[in-house]
Amino acid sequence: DAKTTQPTSMDCAEGRAANLPCNHSTISGNEYVYWYRQIHSQGPQYIIHGLKNNETNEMASLIITEDRKSSTLILPHATLRDTAVYYCIVFTGYSTLTFGKGTMLLVSP
Amino acid sequence: GAVVSQHPSWVICKSGTSVKIECRSLDFQATTMFWYRQFPKQSLMLMATSNEGSKATYEQGVEKDKFLINHASLTLSTLTVTSAHPEDSSFYICSARRGLGEKLFFGSGTQLSVL
Numbered sequence: 001d002a003k004t005t006q007p008t009s010m011d012c013a014e015g016r017a018a019n020l021p022c023n024h025s026t027i028s029g030n031e032y033v034y035w036y037r038q039i040h041s042q043g044p045q046y047i048i049h050g051l052k053n054n055e056t057n058e059m060a061s062l063i064i065t066e067d068r069k070s071s072t073l074i075l076p077h078a079t080l081r082d083t084a085v086y087y088c089i090v091f092t093g094y095s096t097l098t099f100g101k102g103t104m105l106l107v108s109p
Numbered sequence: 110g111a112v113v114s115q116h117p118s119w120v121i122c123k124s125g126t127s128v129k130i131e132c133r134s135l136d137f138q139a140t141t142m143f144w145y146r147q148f149p150k151q152s153l154m155l156m157a158t159s160n161e162g163s164k165a166t167y168e169q170g171v172e173k174d175k176f177l178i179n180h181a182s183l184t185l186s187t188l189t190v191t192s193a194h195p196e197d198s199s200f201y202i203c204s205a206r207r208g209l210g211e212k213l214f215f216g217s218g219t220q221l222s223v224l
Contacts, residue, residue: 034212043115043202043215044153087152093210096143099153 004088009104012082018075020103022088025069033064033071034091037084038102044087047073078107111137113205115216122193123224130188130219132203138183139205143213144176147200159186193223 005023012018024033032051036044048055048062050071055062061074075082087102112135122128132142141160145153157173159165159180167173175197177189186205190197200220204213 036215038153041200041218041220043113043204043218046212046214049212093212096155096158097204097213098155099145101152 004090004100006086006088006100006103008101009106012075012078012105012107014080014107014109015077018078018082018105018107020073020075020086020088020105021070022073023070024088024090027068027090028092030092031090032093033062033068034089034097035060035062035073036087036089036099037082038087039081039084044099047086049091078105080107080109083107111135111205111207111214113139113203113214113216115203115219117219118217119220119222121222121224124194125192127189127191128193128221130190130201130203130221132186132188132205132216134184134205134214137205137207139186140183140208141206142180142186143204144178144186144188145202145204147202147218153202156188190221193221195223197221198223 032049034049035047038044048060050062064071085102085104114133116131144156146156147153156171157165157167159178161180161183165178180186200218202218204215206213
């Protein structure tokens with residue numbers, strides 16, 4: 001799977017939108033962009049995924065650039081419970097899911 | 110979303126003993142299950158991939174005789190850490206998917222501490 005690049009950490013104020021960027025400049029045409037998050041001492045939780053169109057669900061929105069070389073995960077109204085490590089992964093669905101280091105998002109009051 | 114149950118949540122054992130961790134897909138049949146290991150402040154590392162009814166495929170550097178994986182049914186996979194040693198202490202996480210092209214769902218993890 002192609003590699004991704006994410007900032008090591010980000011801060012966000014409670015109630016504000018959290019915008020988490022991800023670069024995946026070598027993504028292949030059949031690779032999806034997946035986002036998972038891991039709250040301390042728990043298993044990863046699926047958030048959202050997309051191929052080339054923007055996606056939205058009850059948890060977040062995913063914005064993928066037209067050239068698909070980068071994407072942004074948006075948590076529209078961050079809460080303290082959104083504090084977690086967020087992983088951006090490119091994945092065909094037919095291979096193994098490989099985790100990078102992710103972004104540690106700290107939501108503060 | 111689909112539910113993957115992992116048990117136990119934590120286990121403490123003596124060096125030299127074996128520990129079994131169970132992973133169950135509660136509301137779907139999982140053709141493939143994956144086992145990951147995570148050390149403190151590090152990311153998840155894939156240990157092995159198991160398909161129902163066949164032998165697991167282990168990642169390079171993972172001892173298959175030490176980490177025994179059984180995927181006997183479409184809803185259950187087990188990981189047995191044999192002759193555990195303190196360096197095996199880690200957070201073990203399973204995941205499952207319905208089939209190729211499907212997203213993965215993860216268990217809540219098992220914290221293993223070997224004394």
